[in-house]
Amino acid sequence: MHRTRVRVVEDALDANNTIARANRADFDRSDVTVVNFMSAPGAGKTTLLESVVRRLDGAVRVGVLEGDVEGSMDADRLASLHVPVTQINTAAGFGGECHLDANMVRSALPSVDLAAIDLLVIENVGNLVCPAEFRVGEDVRVMVCSVTEGEDKPLKYPLMFRTCDLVLINKIDLLPHLDFDVDRLLHNLDAVHPGVPRMLVSAKTGEGVGEWRDWLVERAARAGAPA
Amino acid sequence: MHRTRVRVVEDALDANNTIARANRADFDRSDVTVVNFMSAPGAGKTTLLESVVRRLDGAVRVGVLEGDVEGSMDADRLASLHVPVTQINTAAGFGGECHLDANMVRSALPSVDLAAIDLLVIENVGNLVCPAEFRVGEDVRVMVCSVTEGEDKPLKYPLMFRTCDLVLINKIDLLPHLDFDVDRLLHNLDAVHPGVPRMLVSAKTGEGVGEWRDWLVERAARAGAPA
Numbered sequence: 001m002h003r004t005r006v007r008v009v010e011d012a013l014d015a016n017n018t019i020a021r022a023n024r025a026d027f028d029r030s031d032v033t034v035v036n037f038m039s040a041p042g043a044g045k046t047t048l049l050e051s052v053v054r055r056l057d058g059a060v061r062v063g064v065l066e067g068d069v070e071g072s073m074d075a076d077r078l079a080s081l082h083v084p085v086t087q088i089n090t091a092a093g094f095g096g097e098c099h100l101d102a103n104m105v106r107s108a109l110p111s112v113d114l115a116a117i118d119l120l121v122i123e124n125v126g127n128l129v130c131p132a133e134f135r136v137g138e139d140v141r142v143m144v145c146s147v148t149e150g151e152d153k154p155l156k157y158p159l160m161f162r163t164c165d166l167v168l169i170n171k172i173d174l175l176p177h178l179d180f181d182v183d184r185l186l187h188n189l190d191a192v193h194p195g196v197p198r199m200l201v202s203a204k205t206g207e208g209v210g211e212w213r214d215w216l217v218e219r220a221a222r223a224g225a226p227a
Numbered sequence: 228m229h230r231t232r233v234r235v236v237e238d239a240l241d242a243n244n245t246i247a248r249a250n251r252a253d254f255d256r257s258d259v260t261v262v263n264f265m266s267a268p269g270a271g272k273t274t275l276l277e278s279v280v281r282r283l284d285g286a287v288r289v290g291v292l293e294g295d296v297e298g299s300m301d302a303d304r305l306a307s308l309h310v311p312v313t314q315i316n317t318a319a320g321f322g323g324e325c326h327l328d329a330n331m332v333r334s335a336l337p338s339v340d341l342a343a344i345d346l347l348v349i350e351n352v353g354n355l356v357c358p359a360e361f362r363v364g365e366d367v368r369v370m371v372c373s374v375t376e377g378e379d380k381p382l383k384y385p386l387m388f389r390t391c392d393l394v395l396i397n398k399i400d401l402l403p404h405l406d407f408d409v410d411r412l413l414h415n416l417d418a419v420h421p422g423v424p425r426m427l428v429s430a431k432t433g434e435g436v437g438e439w440r441d442w443l444v445e446r447a448a449r450a451g452a453p454a
Contacts, residue, residue, distance in 0.1 A: 041267040041355050041384065042376025069356060071382050096386060098325055098356035126383070127354055128268050129296060129325035148375040148398070149269025155298050156353070157268065159323060171375070177404045179431075204406075 016134050019102035023109065023137025030114035033223040034122065035216070036138035038160065040153075041126030043146040044170045046074040047203040048212075049121060053081050055213045060220040063117040065108055067125050069096040074123065086111045090125060099130035102137060119220045128157035132164075140165040140219060147171050147178060151185040158192045166197045168212060173202040243361050246329035250336065250364025257341035260450040261349065262443070263365035265387065267380075268353030270373040271397045273301040274430040275439075276348060280308050282440045287447040290344040292335055294352050296323040301350065313338045317352060326357035329364060346447045355384035359391075367392040367446060374398050374405060378412040385419045393424045395439060400429040 027034050039045050049064065056062055063084045066075040075087040088108050090097035097104075105122060112120065122138065124131040141164040145153055148171055154161040161167065167189060175182070182200070189196065199215075201208030254261050266272050276291065283289055290311045293302040302314040315335050317324035324331075332349060339347065349365065351358040368391040372380055375398055381388040388394065394416060402409070409427070416425065426442075428435030 040269060040353070041380060042373070068383055070385055073379055073382065096356055096360075098354060125356065126267070127325060127356060129323055129352065129354060130357075133323075146269070146375065148373065148401070152300055153268060155300065156295055158297055174375070174401065174404055177401055 013133065016102045019106055020135040020137045023102055023106055024139075026109060026114065027120070027137060027139070028223075031223045032114050032117055032120050033140075033220045034120045034136075034138045035219075036122050036124060036131075036136055036141045037144075038124045038128075038131045038141065038164070039126060039144035040128050040146070040149060043126070043144045043149065044203050045123055045126070045144050046077055048144060048168065048170060048201065048209070049123065050077060050081060051203045051206065051209045052213050052216065053078070053083055055209060056217070059217045060118040061116060062119045062121060063112060065105060065112065065120060065122040067100040067104070067123055069098075069125060084113065084117065098125055098127045099134055100124050100136055101134045105136040118223070119216060128153070128160045132157075132160040139223070142166045142168065144168045144170050145185075147175055147180045147182070147185075151181055151188055154185070154188040154192045161189060161196070162193045164193070164196065166199070166212075166215065168208075169198060169200050170203060172200050172207060173205045240360065243329045246333055247362040247364045250329055250333055251366075253336060253341065254347070254364060254366070255450075258450050259341050259344055259347050260367075260447045261347045261363075261365045262446075263349050263351060263358075263363055263368045264371075265351045265355075265358045265368065265391070266353060266371035267355050267373070267376060270353070270371045270376065271430050272350055272353070272371050273304055275371060275395065275397060275428065275436070276350065277304060277308060278430045278433060278436045279440050279443065280305070280310055282436060283444070286444045287345040288343065289346045289348060290339060292332060292339065292347060292349040294327040294331070294350055296325075296352060311340065311344065325352055325354045326361055327351050327363055328361040332363040345450070346443060355380065355387045359384075359387040366450070369393045369395065371395045371397050372412075374402055374407045374409070374412075378408055378415055381412070381415040381419045388416060388423070389420045391420070391423065393426070393439075393442065395435075396425060396427050397430060399427050399434060400432050 067088045070091045072087045075085045079085045143164040294315045297318045299314045302312045306312045370391040
């Protein structure tokens, strides 16, 4: 029974990876850099995205794929910044998927004008478990963890922290009001993903957002550069 | 294809419900009230549980089933309060499940002395999607949402908010430092689950925890009372 279940899960992940590679080929053909953007619910992904999009200032042309179980509130917020946004709702047909998979992203691609953008940010469903298991064709994974969530999260959700390329530690404006030890978080982060790039940011005050902006611009430039 | 997938999901939920009923029969036989305790990662479930356990003061005998992808940090914290705690890790054998299901709880029951407790709190994996889809045999569902997560969460994760019996709105000590409108959260909550009981609490200051304690004691008393 247990072995069968493992096999079913492995087959599903294999099928997903095949579609993810097809997505990736499409992105590469258009020189579009793709970020899989993940966090727990309420860690501040959308606000950070609004904040960084305002600072891009034409340096790269950005588009957004917005994943939510239901609703389009985040997509509406981003669209108001004149960024092309495509909504993916995972609730259709059953209880609601807790993550984006490669096929959901593939289904949305006809609505995305890849020729018109350099950078595609795929905002995943708020969840620290399953989004980490499903590649969607991204170049890089950026995750947000908020200092309000406690220092233990890397140890409790190791796959998410282990498979990301950049960790944005958000809401640092709240540090004076929390019993939160940044060094302990960094220690736990290094325990599961030694040396992973990390930035301390605040979407509210803007602290650190410029550094993240530069990181995104640099990643997008790599895709456009001759190999 | 889509229809097949819906069928597979429905069959899995049916199988889960059958096992959940078996769990429930065991709990009823022992007059144990069971709380399925859910939230996003870092909303403060464990700290709230520590806080309320300290206030129970022998009024009810409590036990905890602790669900995590990996690790036993929360279980260790609760065990230090001399509460019987059983750890369930969902990571065994594959990438890690994002929720507890009825079978995981059933597998853990041989380690739980139901005759020695009146109240069993099942602390679910931190996630606002899938835990809401899987009954585990609970009498009631209590969910925690933190004011740091934003007012939009009921609209984005409606099943979770719609299927719970009590909402604990936590970390209200941080309200002076946030752009958070409690009335807007309550408005969104009533939009998906009109009139659901809710309490404003702070695990840090203890505000509202006594009210939650009384609610738990009252629920546990009902199970012990003659029908």
